[in-house]
Structure formats: C-alpha cells, structure tokens
Amino acid sequence: xxxxxxxxxxxxxxxxxxxxxxxxxxxxxxxxxxxxxxxxxxxxxxxxxxxxxxxxxxxxxxxxxxxxxxxxxxxxxxxxxxxxxxxxxxxxxxxxxxxxxxxxxxxxxxxxxxxxxxxxxxxxxxxxxxxxxxxxxxxxxxxxxxxxxxxxx
Numbered sequence: 001x002x003x004x005x006x007x008x009x010x011x012x013x014x015x016x017x018x019x020x021x022x023x024x025x026x027x028x029x030x031x032x033x034x035x036x037x038x039x040x041x042x043x044x045x046x047x048x049x050x051x052x053x054x055x056x057x058x059x060x061x062x063x064x065x066x067x068x069x070x071x072x073x074x075x076x077x078x079x080x081x082x083x084x085x086x087x088x089x090x091x092x093x094x095x096x097x098x099x100x101x102x103x104x105x106x107x108x109x110x111x112x113x114x115x116x117x118x119x120x121x122x123x124x125x126x127x128x129x130x131x132x133x134x135x136x137x138x139x140x141x142x143x144x145x146x147x148x149x150x151x152x153x
Contacts, residue, residue, distance in 0.1 A: 004033060004036035004039075004040060005036070006019070007019065007036070007039040007040050007043050008035055008036050008039045010039075011039045011042070016046060017039075017043045017046070018043070018046055018047055018051075018052050018055050019043055019047070020047055020056060021043075021044065021047070066098065067095075069098075070094055070095055070098055074094055074098065076090070076091060076094055079091075
C-alpha cells in the first residue's frame with residue numbers, strides 16, 4: 001500500500017502519482033490526517049482509471065517480463081551466495097548485462113555472441129572489442145586471425 005507520507009509528499013511536489021496498492025484488511029484510521037486521506041484517494045482513483053490501467057499494462061510488458069526473463073532463463077533464481085550484499089551485486093551485474101544486450105541489439109542488430117557470429121568481419125565489432133580489451137591494433141593480422149569469429153557457412 002502506498003504510504004500516506006509518500007503520496008502526500010508527491011502531491012506536494014506537484015507530481016500526479018499512479019502507485020498501485022495492495023488489498024488491505026480492515027479499515028484505515030484517517031483521524032487527523034485529511035491531507036493524506038485526500039492524496040491516497042486521488043491516487044487510488046487515478047490508478048483505477050483508464051490511463052492508470054494502461055500504465056500497469058506497460059509495466060507488466062516492460063519491467064516485469066524483463067525481470068522474469070532474468071530470474072528464469074538467466075538463472076538468477078538459483079543464485080547461492082553468502083550475504084545479501086553479494087546477491088545484490090550479482091543481480092546488478094546480471095541485469096546490467098541484460099540491459100547491455102538490449103542496447104547492442106538495438107545498435108548492432110545482435111545482442112548475444114551467437115548473433116554476433118553472423119556479423120563476422122564487421123569493423124564495428126572489432127572496434128568495440130578493442131575498446132573493451134585494448135590489446136590489439138585495429139587492422140593488424142593478429143586482430144583478424146585471432147579475435148574475429150568467422151562465419152563458417
């Protein structure tokens with residue numbers, strides 16, 4: 001449930017909030033909190049409206065699906081590390097790599113190493129590799145023979 005103070009603060013900043021709330025048991029005690037009550041009720045009305053529902057659908061498409069993919073296909077659900085901070089670091093790296101693959105897919109048309117293989121010989125990929133590793137001279141025989149993955153078809 002959206003906290004009283006959060007929704008009230010957002011209203012004070014002039015931001016129209018669309019924060020979904022969980023179903024609560026019982027009734028709220030609004031005694032002495034008319035500003036919070038008004039802010040929460042306005043937020044509730046906006047969330048239940050057409051635009052609020054469309055925002056929730058977009059959230060499901062963009063955010064929830066991405067995290068579900070990372071947890072299931074990426075294996076984050078089965079991460080066994082000691083310490084909560086280490087798990088958070090692992091998740092940060094994993095989701096960062098996922099986002100990088102989305103960017104590379106948009107820029108290069110390939111987001112995975114297998115898809116890059118089909119773009120073999122692309123000078124842009126060699127340049128990216130050089131930026132990441134920084135050990136080879138662009139255009140050298142060593143670069144072409146050792147670091148480029150050739151398409152074998």
